Amino acid sequence: MTKIGLEIHCQLTNLESKLFCSCKANYREFEPNVNICPICMGLPGSLPRLNQKAVEKATMIAMALNCSTPEKIMFFRKNYFYPDLPKNFQITQLNIYGDTSVGGRGTLMVGDKEIRITRIQLEEDPGRLIYEGSSEKNQITLVDYNRAGTPLVEIVTEPDFENPKEVREFLNILSDLLENLGVSDPSLEGAMRADANVSIEGGNKVEIKNIGSFHDLEKAVHFEITRQQSLHSRDIPIIQETRHWDDKRKITISSRSKEEDLDYRYFLEGDIPSIRIADNIKEKLKSEMPESISSKKQRYVSKYNIPPQVADVLSSDKFYSDLFEDAHTVENAKEVANIITTDLMGLVDTREKRESSKLKSSHLKDIANSIQSGKIARNSAKNALYEIIKTGKSLSSVISEMDLGNVSDESELSKIIESVISEENQAVEQAKSNPQTINYLVGKVMQRTKGKADPKLTLDLLKKKIP
């Protein structure tokens, strides 16, 4: 049986500052080596100053993944030399001297399957190495410490996955969960990284490191299973090793350095005293946690009668569910959900489009209410939505500027209907004998009004005029 386990690194991108200093956690906007200070550069004499908010957010993740949360958490030093590591040790957590990382054993459901979480730990991200140069021979390695010290949560799973599809489903659910918690923006480059370990029946465990995105993770796992199976089928032994993911060639390569031989000489980080997380603090954190995706979905279905598939899509994406939460009332909920899932999702389908969108939840509320009151047709609503995303103007001004308002004035509509009746003799006669065919005439009226006629009023008037 194929066994796959994951180690997922998730940056707490929504925090203001780094894990041990006041430099920005959002290092992405800076020139290299600017977002640094004596602490995150490990200058002689500097000491780590623990960011309590990071501990709280990491604990929230642990609770959301049903992990046990210890009463006391501690930090350890992982000692190794690497140019991206200013102190030549990383401050991280460890459970070999008792469970002291932010989260112990937990679970996450993927469909009907339960994936076991081994532990969750809080640690500092190293700096970034940037490779430049045309060939391997004249390669230059540049170091950017802007990222050094960014709060990172490592989520380790048991080897409970059997195929890449399960891995992908898990990662989708996990990244929705992290985004919904408000702790991280998984779409940011480098915010989510992963290592995987893969073994097939009769083979040794192989670790794959350096996988920069969830998309590549699935590919890497797939490649590795195929590689191992082909070795196995030719009776070549699968050795226990660490392999690196080459994201240009999309293959795994055996690591030249023997990382499994490294001795990290873990010991307690004396500069950070153990932190007590009392039950009342855990309760407080729990109360501050946003509603879970599954509970949202259930609420949408049971309270607003939104179809389960729509509720599923809506609840799992924080961007859309936040809009929904702000825009909806008990009366318009279904309409708001409908606008989001049928129109909006197609219009803002990329990160860039979402970020540049000027749409506010109040716009959505106005649109839904206007559809319900017959002020605007669904068709026109989509055009209005498109315009609002671009300009951020109010619905009323978009309606008047683009002439999108429904023709709901009875006398005006009557004139149009009369002229249609006079031109469509045959259809009128048909409608008299077969009421079903009246829809043809409704369509004609719509055509004449460019879809702006209030459909209900049109039908009522037609019925009145064709006895």
Next chain:
Amino acid sequence: MNLKISALEFTRQVKSGNLSAEDFIAKTMERIQNIDGNLHAFLSLNDKAVDQARDIDKKIKSGEKVGECFGMPISIKDNICIKDTKTTCASKMLENFIAPYDATVITKLKQQDAIFVGKVNLDEFAMGLSTEFSAYGPSKNPWNTDYVPGGSSGGSAVSVSAFECVTSLGSDTGGSVRNPASFCSTVGYKPTYGLISRYGLISYANSIEQIGPLTRTVEDAAFMLNLITGLDPNDNTTVNNRDEDYLKDINSGIEGKKIGIIKEMIGEGIDPSVLSATKNAISKLEGLGATCEEISLDMVKYSVAAYYTITATEAGSNLARYDNLRYGYDFSVEGFEFNSYIKKARKKLGPEVTRRMILGGFVPSAGHAGKYFLKALKVKNKLTREINDVFKKFDLLISPTVPVLPFKIGEKINDPVALFLIDINTVTANLTGKPAISIPYAISNGLPIGIQLIANSMDDKLLLQAAYALEKTVVLPEVPI
């Protein structure tokens, strides 16, 4: 001008207008110029010291508010960062390291108008107890310049005892404040772990070390503690002492106090003159109304081994950043693979640091940790339990600070094991986090002997009161320099 006055006397005189800070600093700098070529306490001097003193005199004259130090000359061990000042740790590795920030203790002393006359010598990265491991040469004991001043804060002790400054800040990882204080006949005080911020102190063994003052009197030590103690957001290990005034009631006496004499610290290998000074101190304390009784701390016999194992492990990690990528710059990185580059770069570190780094790579490593590092932690925990039990019945503990007299420069440098054993009486306070103080007590054959008192955690006030009481019973000859 009398450069021999205490810190409190200095501040009283300058405050009252009887003494000019500028004159005092100028005379101090002059004395340093005259005698430090011989003593080698200082690694670098503050060439703006006199100007800074002049500004303070002006402030006093114009009635402006002046900090409690009133321009007092202080020397700073060269492992404590002063902004825009070289901080070398007496190592070639940090030969050109200019600290871009102030240690918290420096910030606090600047606010109190202290003047830092210079940075003083130490064993490289504070690893040693004689200053012989300074990359810039040893300091000499003012009582007899053929002898070591103790260490690692040797420069601090020399500068105070030779009147090159009024007080000094050192750091104490296993006795590094108390040992040179004892060897040079000054007061040396290591507070409870967490009482003074370590932010800006370049780490050697961060879980047990503390900054501590070296002073002429116990009162001065209490005065210094008042100025530099307190919770510090930049050091998560600092503890809240709720604005305790350590000077107030320092003369409360020790009547009725129970003092334990640590049996293991007056046993085998102790110099007879040190033993008799200790016995004398005990009888003095009894004369002041304390009751003294011998006690045993069984784990003391393993304490030095545990101390070296733990400090080597932490040093191996704390000093790992000196990989020559950011400090050193001796040679070009071209053509080196990263690990071999580090290996070569590490040659900049001196023999004692190298020895401890190698040890620090070994004792916590997989396959050896159980035999060494984890066992050392067990000793530390057991020793802490033992001493806590003793403090249930006793208020204070007493021992000689160092079991032997100062030794000659070069006498023990090739015998690291003999050097290690000199730490036997001082490391317990570090391993257990307890406050301890060394008081100048006697002179034997022209060489100083110090007595150590240890108190329970956060009982620093009691410790200083007892030290003050004992100090008042002692009259010592003046340093012959």
